Amino acid sequence: MNRAFNRKKDKSWMHTPEALAKHYIPYNAKFLGNTEVEAPKGTEVVKDAVRKLKFQRHIKKSEGQKIPKVELQISIYGVKILDPKTKDVQHNCQLHRISFCADDKTDKRIFTFICKDSESNKHLCYVFDSEKCAEEITLTIGQAFDLAYKKFLESGGKDVETRKQIGGLQKRIQELETENAELKKQLLELEEQLMIAHVPPAGSVSVKLQSTDVFDMVPFSTVTPLVPSRASNGCPPPPPTSLPPDMSKDLFGAEPFDPFTCGAADFPPDIQSKLDEMQEGFKMGLTMEGTVFSLDPLDGRC
Numbered sequence: 001m002n003r004a005f006n007r008k009k010d011k012s013w014m015h016t017p018e019a020l021a022k023h024y025i026p027y028n029a030k031f032l033g034n035t036e037v038e039a040p041k042g043t044e045v046v047k048d049a050v051r052k053l054k055f056q057r058h059i060k061k062s063e064g065q066k067i068p069k070v071e072l073q074i075s076i077y078g079v080k081i082l083d084p085k086t087k088d089v090q091h092n093c094q095l096h097r098i099s100f101c102a103d104d105k106t107d108k109r110i111f112t113f114i115c116k117d118s119e120s121n122k123h124l125c126y127v128f129d130s131e132k133c134a135e136e137i138t139l140t141i142g143q144a145f146d147l148a149y150k151k152f153l154e155s156g157g158k159d160v161e162t163r164k165q166i167g168g169l170q171k172r173i174q175e176l177e178t179e180n181a182e183l184k185k186q187l188l189e190l191e192e193q194l195m196i197a198h199v200p201p202a203g204s205v206s207v208k209l210q211s212t213d214v215f216d217m218v219p220f221s222t223v224t225p226l227v228p229s230r231a232s233n234g235c236p237p238p239p240p241t242s243l244p245p246d247m248s249k250d251l252f253g254a255e256p257f258d259p260f261t262c263g264a265a266d267f268p269p270d271i272q273s274k275l276d277e278m279q280e281g282f283k284m285g286l287t288m289e290g291t292v293f294s295l296d297p298l299d300g301r302c
Contacts, residue, residue, distance in 0.1 A: 013146075014136060014139055014143065020074070020075050020076050020140075020143065020144050020147055021075070021076050024073040024074055024075035024080075025073070025074045025075070025144075026071055026072065026074075027071070027072040027130065027137050028070075028071055028072075028130075029069070029128040029129060030068065030069055030070070030128065030130070031069070031070040031128055031129075032053040032054065032057050032067060032128065033053050033056065033057070033126075034053075034124045034125060034126045034127070035052055035124065035125055035127075036122050037114060037123050037124070038123070040116065040123050040284065041099055041100045041287050042100065043102070045114070045125070046102060046112050046114065046125055049112065049127060050104065050112060050127050053127045067129065069084055070082060070083065071084040072128075072137065074140050074144050075144060076144050076147045076148040076151060077094070077095070077148070078094040078095050079093045079095070079141060079144075080093075081126075093115040093126070094118070094281075095144055095145045095148045095149075095281075095286075096149075096277070096281030096282050097115050097117075097118065097281055098115045098141065098145065099114050099115070099116070099281075099286065100113060100288070101113040101114075101138055101142060101145075101287075101288050102138060103135045103137075103138040104134070109129050109134055110127065110128070110134060111127075111130060111134040111138050112126060112127045112128065113125075114126075116281075141286075142286060142288050145286045149282045152282055
């Protein structure tokens with residue numbers, strides 16, 4: 001498992017865990033927009049995105065359009081981007097989908113992060129302009145990611161493999177039930193064939209070659225092959241299906257069920273798409289380092 005958050009050892013978190021776990025940390029910023037990028041990480045990737053969005057905003061500004069203001073609400077559940085007046089949520093970026101976060105040391109107002117879109121699965125780079133809090137916002141996102149990762153391990157993360165095993169057991173049970181029904185059908189057909197083979201025609205006398213039960217049937221054995229007997233009409237009965245003795249198979253000839261070797265299960269979307277996605281997202285980790293977007297100790301709070 002990769003480290004959930006790459007940061008310098010001497011850097012301390014800025015907020016209490018309770019503030020991010022039970023509430024959220026609000027910040028005000030200007031939203032330059034988002035754009036699709038080809039990779040989930042990389043300094044050059046976000047630099048190109050920042051240049052692109054800055055150029056677009058420059059054109060819109062020349063046309064009289066202002067950069068919209070937004071409110072960021074950062075918690076262990078994600079980064080929400082809201083309208084500061086109406087409080088309408090414009091974007092909701094879950095932390096396990098955020099793979100790269102940085103503030104621009106060449107322009108201390110700019111910070112950015114890359115998040116994988118939940119619908120299109122494309123990587124989008126979000127770029128913001130904050131006059132004083134760019135670096136603090138970056139660190140707050142990093143702290144929230146770290147806390148969310150730990151919470152995931154303490155709760156759902158430990159249950160992922162257990163849920164997969166339970167799902168595997170359920171799938172294997174269904175397969176065994178289907179095999180059992182098919183074997184019962186074959187057994188019934190075999191019994192019918194044996195009954196037909198041992199019913200003599202009218203007026204003929206049949207000689208019993210084997211001991212029979214109260215129903216005048218040859219006892220069925222799964223181990224000893226059945227000895228075919230010729231019917232009184234001279235036609236041999238169909239060859240019965242015999243199962244060779246095999247300790248690796250059960251009574252019906254199926255492979256013994258081992259819950260510790262069952263394969264992965266097919267989950268409903270509400271389990272597999274969420275737990276597996278979170279596991280993969282946190283495994284990727286959050287990178288906050290680079291040549292231009294390197295993090296230095298804070299000089300002071302906003």
